[in-house]
Amino acid sequence: MDNVVINEHSYVDNSIVGWKSVIGKWARIDNFTIIGEDVNIANEITLDEAIVLPNVTLKVNVKDKIIMF
Numbered sequence: 525m526d527n528v529v530i531n532e533h534s535y536v537d538n539s540i541v542g543w544k545s546v547i548g549k550w551a552r553i554d555n556f557t558i559i560g561e562d563v564n565i566a567n568e569i570t571l572d573e574a575i576v577l578p579n580v581t582l583k584v585n586v587k588d589k590i591i592m593f
Contacts, residue, residue: 531567539571542578 528541531549539557547553548567557571560578565571574586582591 525561 525541525543527544529546530536530541531547531551533549534547534551535554536547537554539553539559541547541553541559542561542563544561545559545563545565547565548569550568551565552570553559553565554571555573557574557576559565559571559576560580562579563576564581566581566583569582570585572587574588575590576582576586577590577592580591
């Protein structure tokens with residue numbers, strides 16, 4: 525989507541990254557993860573089969589969950 529920043533050494537596969545989101549360095553996003561608009565993923569975070577709703581800053585690894593902070 526528009527205005528997405530994927531920092532160096534990060535991996536995104538089979539996933540959707542929403543508008544204005546930022547993926548930190550060395551992050552891994554895969555297995556049908558969906559990231560909403562304006563989400564910030566910290567460095568070295570892994571998201572596996574996760575759904576992250578808009579306007580969230582995520583600093584923990586997530587597997588098979590919906591994040592709604």
